[in-house]
Amino acid sequence: MSTHRTPFFRLIECLSQISGYAAALSILAATLIIVEQVVVRYVFRAPTIWQVEIAVYLLIAATFLGAPYGLKENAHINIDMIIINIPTDARRKLDILTSTIAMLFCFFLAYRGGVMWWEAYEGGWRSSSLLSVPLIYPYALIPVGMFLTGLQYTEKICRMLSPDKGKAPRSG
Amino acid sequence: MDPLVVGGIVILIATVFLFSGMPIAFALGVTSLAAMLLFMDSYQISVLAETTFEGVNDFGMLAIPLFIFMGMIAALTRVGSDLYECFHRWLYKVPGGLGIGNIAACSIFAALTGSSPACAAAIGTMGIPEMQKRGYPDGLATGIITAGGTLGILIPPSVTMIVYGMATETSIGKLFIAGILPGLLMTVLFASWVPFSYLRNRKSQTAAGLETPPEKAYGLAERLSITIKILPLVIVVVLVLSSLYTGWATPSEAAGVGAFLVLVVAMVFYRIYRVRDLKAILMRTCKESTMLMMIIATSFLFGSVLTNLYVAQTLAQIIVELDVNRWVIMALINVLLLMGGCFLPPVAIILIICPILHPIITGLGFDPIWFGVVITLNLEAGLITPPVGLNLYVVQGIAPQIPLYRVLRGSIPFVLLLLLGIVVLSVFPQIATWLPNKMIG
Numbered sequence: 001m002s003t004h005r006t007p008f009f010r011l012i013e014c015l016s017q018i019s020g021y022a023a024a025l026s027i028l029a030a031t032l033i034i035v036e037q038v039v040v041r042y043v044f045r046a047p048t049i050w051q052v053e054i055a056v057y058l059l060i061a062a063t064f065l066g067a068p069y070g071l072k073e074n075a076h077i078n079i080d081m082i083i084i085n086i087p088t089d090a091r092r093k094l095d096i097l098t099s100t101i102a103m104l105f106c107f108f109l110a111y112r113g114g115v116m117w118w119e120a121y122e123g124g125w126r127s128s129s130l131l132s133v134p135l136i137y138p139y140a141l142i143p144v145g146m147f148l149t150g151l152q153y154t155e156k157i158c159r160m161l162s163p164d165k166g167k168a169p170r171s172g
Numbered sequence: 173m174d175p176l177v178v179g180g181i182v183i184l185i186a187t188v189f190l191f192s193g194m195p196i197a198f199a200l201g202v203t204s205l206a207a208m209l210l211f212m213d214s215y216q217i218s219v220l221a222e223t224t225f226e227g228v229n230d231f232g233m234l235a236i237p238l239f240i241f242m243g244m245i246a247a248l249t250r251v252g253s254d255l256y257e258c259f260h261r262w263l264y265k266v267p268g269g270l271g272i273g274n275i276a277a278c279s280i281f282a283a284l285t286g287s288s289p290a291c292a293a294a295i296g297t298m299g300i301p302e303m304q305k306r307g308y309p310d311g312l313a314t315g316i317i318t319a320g321g322t323l324g325i326l327i328p329p330s331v332t333m334i335v336y337g338m339a340t341e342t343s344i345g346k347l348f349i350a351g352i353l354p355g356l357l358m359t360v361l362f363a364s365w366v367p368f369s370y371l372r373n374r375k376s377q378t379a380a381g382l383e384t385p386p387e388k389a390y391g392l393a394e395r396l397s398i399t400i401k402i403l404p405l406v407i408v409v410v411l412v413l414s415s416l417y418t419g420w421a422t423p424s425e426a427a428g429v430g431a432f433l434v435l436v437v438a439m440v441f442y443r444i445y446r447v448r449d450l451k452a453i454l455m456r457t458c459k460e461s462t463m464l465m466m467i468i469a470t471s472f473l474f475g476s477v478l479t480n481l482y483v484a485q486t487l488a489q490i491i492v493e494l495d496v497n498r499w500v501i502m503a504l505i506n507v508l509l510l511m512g513g514c515f516l517p518p519v520a521i522i523l524i525i526c527p528i529l530h531p532i533i534t535g536l537g538f539d540p541i542w543f544g545v546v547i548t549l550n551l552e553a554g555l556i557t558p559p560v561g562l563n564l565y566v567v568q569g570i571a572p573q574i575p576l577y578r579v580l581r582g583s584i585p586f587v588l589l590l591l592l593g594i595v596v597l598s599v600f601p602q603i604a605t606w607l608p609n610k611m612i613g
Contacts, residue, residue: 020455020458020459023458023461023462024451024454024455024457024458025454027237027238027241027454027457027458027461028241028454030234030237030238030428031238031241031428031431031432032432033428034234034238034424034425034427034428034429034432035428035429035432037425037428038421038425038428038429042420052231055231055234055424055428056229056230056231056234059228059233059234059237059465060225060228060229062237062458062461062462062465063228063461063462063465063466063468063469064228064466064469066458066459066461066462066465066466067197067462067466069458069459069462070458070459070462070463070466071195073459075459075460075462075463076195076196076197076198076462076463076466077195077196077463077517077562078193078194078195078196078199079190079191079193079196079515079516079559079560080193081191081515081558081559081560082191082192082193083191083192083193091193094192094193095193097192098189098192098193098194099194101189101194101202102194102195102198102199102202105198105201105202105205106198108205108220109201109220109221109224112217112218112220112221113221113224113225115218115221116221116222116225138225138229139225142221142224142225143221
C-alpha cells in the first residue's frame, strides 16, 4: 500500500470520477435535447425556447467538469518530444514543477471564476435570453471544475513526491 | 513597448511551457496569465474567467463533442472493418485493391467523425493486420492508414473546420460543404498511389522469389451482403451531409441528430445496447471532448491576449503592406502552418494563428472558405509528420511491431500528395468554393 492512498487522496480521485460522470451525462443530455429541438421545430413546427441555451450550458459543463477526470485519466495531450530525451530523475522533477504551475493556474482560474460567480449571485444576474436563467448556475461550472482539476493536480504532485516515486498504478 | 517585441516575448513564454511537457491546454492558459501579469492592467486579469467562459459559450462549439460522440459510437462497432471489407470485396481484382479499400473506408468513416486519429484508429485496427497478411510492405500499410485517417478533418464533419469557423466567423456549414470535393480529390490521389507502390513492391518480391498469397475471390452475393450491412450508416451519413447542404440544419443540430441516429443503428444492427457499452462510449467521448474543449478555451484566452496587446493587428498590418506577390505570402503562410502542424494539434494552431492570419487572408483578397480548406490540408500533413503527429502514434499503438522509421518513411509519399493537393487547390480554388457557393442560404 503506497503512502498516497490516504482517504483524502481517494476522495479527490472519487470527486474527479464523479465530475467525469457528470460531464459524460451532459454530452448525452445535450444530444437528446438537440434531437428534441429538431423534432419540435421541424416536425411539429413549434417554436423552441430553452433548448439551445441549455445545450450550450451542458457543453460548458462537459468541458470544465470533464477537465479533472481528463487529468486523472491522462487525457490532456502534451508535447513530449523534448522531455522524453532527458533523464528520468530530472524529468520527474520537471514534471513536479510544471504540475505545480498548472495547479496554481487551475486554482487561480477557480478563484477568478468564484469571484465571477459571487458577482452574479450578488447582482442576481440572469441570461439575456427569453429563458432568463440565473447565471449563478452556468457560472459555477468554471470554479467547481477548475477547483477539482487543481485538487487532482495536488494529488498527482503528492504522488510524485511520495517515496515510491509515483509508480503506484492509478485506480480507474 | 512595441507590440512585436511583446508578441515575441509571449511566443517565447508559450514555447517554453508547451515544450515543458505541461498539457497544451494548461500551458496556453499559464502563458496567457503570465502575459496578462507582465503587460496588461490588473483589471484585465479580472476578466480571466469571463474570457475562458466565453471561449466555450457558443452553440457552434457544441458540434464538437456531439460529432466526437457520433464517431465514438461508430468506432466501438465493427463498422470500420465492415467498411473496408465491403470495398475490398468490390475491388479485390484491382491491384492494391485492399489498400484502396482501406482508403475509401477511411473517407466514409471520415464522414462519421470529425477527428483524424479516430478515423485512423477505426479503420487501421483491422486494416493494417489484414494488409500485412496479404503481403503489403509495412510502410505502405501504415502510410495508407495514417494518410487515410487525415481525411477525418477534411471530409465533413470536421472538428478543425468548426474551430476555424468560430475563430474567423466563417459559416461552418459552408466550410463543411467546401471540404467535400477536396476530400474526394485527396481520396483519389491517395488511392491512385496505392496500386503503383503495391505493384512495384510485388515486382521486387517476385524477383526475390517470394510468393504473395492469392486473393480470395468474392461472388456477387458476398459483395451485396456486406454492402447491405453498411447501408444503414451510409444512409445516416448522407442524411447528415444533405441536411447541412440544404441548410436544413445547423452543424450542431446535424451533430446531435447524427449522433442519435448512429446510436440507434449501433443498437439495432450492431447490438450495442447494454448500459456498460454506452457508459464506455460516453466516458471516452468525455475524455476526448474535455481535452479538445479545454485547449479551445485556453487558446481562446491566448488569442484574446494577443489581440489585446495589438500583436495580431500589428503583424497583420506589416504583412499586408509588404510589397510582394500575395502568392509568395500564401506560400510563406503554408510553410508556417506546416511547421506549426508538426508541433501542435490542429485545434490549437487554428485558434492561435487565425486571429493573426484572418485579416491577412482577407486583406490580400483570398476567400476565407477556400483558406479553411487549405489550412486543413496543411494540418493534415502535420498529423502524419513527426514529432507531434497524432496519427503516427495511433498507428504505432495498433501495430507496435512495425518500427517507427518505417511508419515515417511510408507516410512521406502521402505528405507529398497532400502538398500536391494544396497546389491543385491554389490553381483551381473552385474545387473548394464551387459547392458552398451553390448552397441554399
